[in-house]
Amino acid sequence: xxxxxxGVARGLRVLPALALTAGCLTGCSMLSLFPTCEGTxxxxxxxxxxxxxxxxxxxxxxxxxxxxVTAECVEDSGDAWLSASRLYxxxxxxxxxxxxxxxxxxxxxxxxxPNPTVLPEEVAGLCFSSAGQGRSxxxxxxxxWAREAKEEYGYEPPPGPSAHTLYRLDxxxxxxxxxxxxxxC
Numbered sequence: 001x002x003x004x005x006x007g008v009a010r011g012l013r014v015l016p017a018l019a020l021t022a023g024c025l026t027g028c029s030m031l032s033l034f035p036t037c038e039g040t041x042x043x044x045x046x047x048x049x050x051x052x053x054x055x056x057x058x059x060x061x062x063x064x065x066x067x068x069v070t071a072e073c074v075e076d077s078g079d080a081w082l083s084a085s086r087l088y089x090x091x092x093x094x095x096x097x098x099x100x101x102x103x104x105x106x107x108x109x110x111x112x113x114p115n116p117t118v119l120p121e122e123v124a125g126l127c128f129s130s131a132g133q134g135r136s137x138x139x140x141x142x143x144x145w146a147r148e149a150k151e152e153y154g155y156e157p158p159p160g161p162s163a164h165t166l167y168r169l170d171x172x173x174x175x176x177x178x179x180x181x182x183x184x185c
Contacts, residue, residue, distance in 0.1 A: 035175035037073035037080045043175075044071050047084045050171050052139050056088055057100050063087040063153060063166060073175070083172035087144070087153065093163040094122035094143045101126055101141045110139065140170045 048071045062068070071084040090097050098121040102112060110128035117124045125142035144166040149155040157164040 035080050037075055037175065040073045040080070040082060040175055043173075044073055044082050044084075047071060047082050047171060047173065050084060050137075052137075052171050053084060053086050053169060055101070055104055056169070057090050057092055057097065060088045060090040063089055063155060066153060080175040081172055082175060083170055085168055085170040087166065087168055089155070090165045090167065091163065092165060094165050094167075095120075096163075097143070097165050097167060098122050098126055098141065101128075105139070113138075137171060137173045140168075140172075142168045142170070144168060 048069045053069060066087045069084050069086055071082070073080055073082050092100070102121075105112060105126075105128040108130075110130045113127040113129055115121060115124050115126075122143060125140055127141075128139045130137050130139070144153070144155075146157075149166045153166070155166050157166075
């Protein structure tokens with residue numbers, strides 16, 4: 001049983017469209033409930049210079065043609081996240097690489113996050129978190145395997161028995177000032 005007269009019901013259906021049109025015409029819109037990338041340039045620049053991006057085993061070099069830091073702000077899950085990364089080629093095997101980063105992170109007080117998969121670290125990668133300066137930060141170390149290395153970056157390890165591992169080192173933080181924020185690992 002319909003309690004509204006046909007005229008009132010029609011008016012109620014038009015109300016949302018009218019509110020949206022009025023908002024567009026006056027320049028007002030709904031404010032985002034989540035932090036956005038707007039105004040993050042200074043923080044993103046600071047993240048690009050984070051010393052953790054310089055941490056690497058002796059003899060490690062940047063991947064030729066991909067030198068420097070790649071940084072971005074992404075709004076993909078409600079909250080905006082800043083990240084900066086580098087691609088390196090290390091003269092060690094993946095297991096040695098992960099052990100080296102695990103030891104360095106623990107020495108600096110970073111917390112190793114649990115591996116959510118059954119894969120070994122050298123396959124799944126490592127993630128560390130740290131709180132400080134009003135924000136939590138995550139650092140990930142991820143091996144780039146042969147197929148992706150060739151397809152994405154045109155990289156093939158040199159021939160011979162020596163070990164060379166292409167990997168991505170990434171540091172990220174949320175836009176919101178929240179040391180208690182969940183890790184993105």
